[in-house]
Amino acid sequence: MPPSDPLREQIIAQYDVMSPQLQQAARYVLDHPEEVALVSMREVARYAAVQPATMTRLAKFLGLPGYDELRAQHAAALRQGSDGFAAKVRQRVDEGRETVASDTATHMLQGLSAQLAKLCEPDSLRRLEATADRLMSARKIYVLGLRSCHAIAWHFHYVMTLLGDRSVHLDGPGGTGGDALIRATSEDVMLVISIKPYARDALEVAQLAKEKGVGIVSITDSEVSPLVAMSAQTILCPTESDSFFHTLTPALAISEVLCSLLAEFDRPKTLEALQQVDEHLSHLNTYSTAIPRRQ
């Protein structure tokens, strides 16, 4: 339990001034915060051997509008688990009161921030690692992401291009995207990115690859995504945002982490490859730091 819970500290601080019954209630709340979040007030009162009204009185005593708020706070604490990082983010939400328009922005960004923090959970990390391992041992990496997931697939492929020539982006004009699979073998792996609603074409191409013996790994949004069943490894990314659209930011973050893990797997080779890219692009005069003069 994180000791940095403001409500808990308040209860402890005011404990001495409480009446005996309030103390008994407060003590139970302190000792069993999960129960407060999970069961009804009357039940908590029964466990604490206290009248239901006492729980309400406790909440009011603490300056809260009612018992519901007390439970809500315990629920929030439980939701975030021991992830102190997300807790800090959440804390800021209540502080700031800004313009209406930037409220939307703030909510979205803080939500995304929390989602990324959550990706640090052991389960996600394990999946990341396993997927990276699978990709490392591949001869070729076919990257597939259609429609909304195109951006993620493209970027993953772009970064991988900087590291070598193992990556093949399954995307081409006139529906020729899948053609690169012609010479795919069982030594290869395909990274499929797809979120709800799942593009039919992506599923079909992935299925085709699988039947050719290509190993499938995926980034998708749910345990019941059709990709899960056909993948050797899957990384789950949240996509909810309080806007009209699903967010791809967590998916991109995952993709970038995967690239990093792959790059770090062989640092010397990575460094060499990057230097090579630098030289090549500087010869092509690709980059600039000044506003171009035009005549």
Add this chain to the structure above:
Amino acid sequence: MPPSDPLREQIIAQYDVMSPQLQQAARYVLDHPEEVALVSMREVARYAAVQPATMTRLAKFLGLPGYDELRAQHAAALRQGSDGFAAKVRQRVDEGRETVASDTATHMLQGLSAQLAKLCEPDSLRRLEATADRLMSARKIYVLGLRSCHAIAWHFHYVMTLLGDRSVHLDGPGGTGGDALIRATSEDVMLVISIKPYARDALEVAQLAKEKGVGIVSITDSEVSPLVAMSAQTILCPTESDSFFHTLTPALAISEVLCSLLAEFDRPKTLEALQQVDEHLSHLNTYSTAIPRRQ
């Protein structure tokens, strides 16, 4: 998230034979187990966008006596999860260096999370809002992002495409990307995305547009980026990561927030446009939820 939860596995196993509404409910339950434990059934139903009765039906479908049992099981999982989590963390600490890879991942993800949280600062929010305002009043929005920023530009354009036809992506085969600017006027705005190293072509096209009177807004990485000087509005995004590569996750997040602000500006129109898209794509049979059968 404990992957070995019998109830979860049962839901996953039976997911395929559920009716669409049940699937929708089940999907939410799988993706948000904490909410099931913490809030009322009706609220869960609201979040999952299903009828309250559907939640009851889901519980019965799973062989449980009622929804209460479903919540009880999730509550139990959460209870043991909260103190089980600390144990897992401790375990990881004891294991020590065994998982170097997930250390990298954790660092990256937490760093990204912090960067997104930082974007909520007043200055960033002001810039976001100003940029969104500028984009709203535009006749056409030309979107330009080359090389590493292509993914961001593409995704912004993709989302804007769902909302209407104001967006034009400046990207084409054979170096024809800038051609769409032929009919650009001073009523139009160009959104340029570029980070260091700045692609020379992007700067040139932007400069060309500016000389045609097109308003420039940009997403870039520094106050001294060449884009700042030529832009009416600029949003700064961090790009540092402890990997070899610059991260584009914050830039994507910003782009998504911009899209949301634009969408929210005219909710009725947005909803109508999205519905239109839905119909169109469903007629094209674009999406699927099942693994495609192949013969």
Add this chain to the structure above:
DNA sequence: AAACCAATGATCCATATGTTTCATACTATA
């Protein structure tokens, strides 16, 4: 076309919930 069936939505119901009110018991001060 007709008839059936499962699936979904809308409505109603009994109950449990959080809160309030009121009466009683307790304690401290004069």
Add this chain to the structure above:
DNA sequence: TATAGTATGAAACATATGGATCATTGGTTT
């Protein structure tokens, strides 16, 4: 001892909740 003030318990209240019922829909089969 009398009394004011508080703490506690019991009961009543409006409401929200989970569950059940019935009508409607949409797709299949005969």
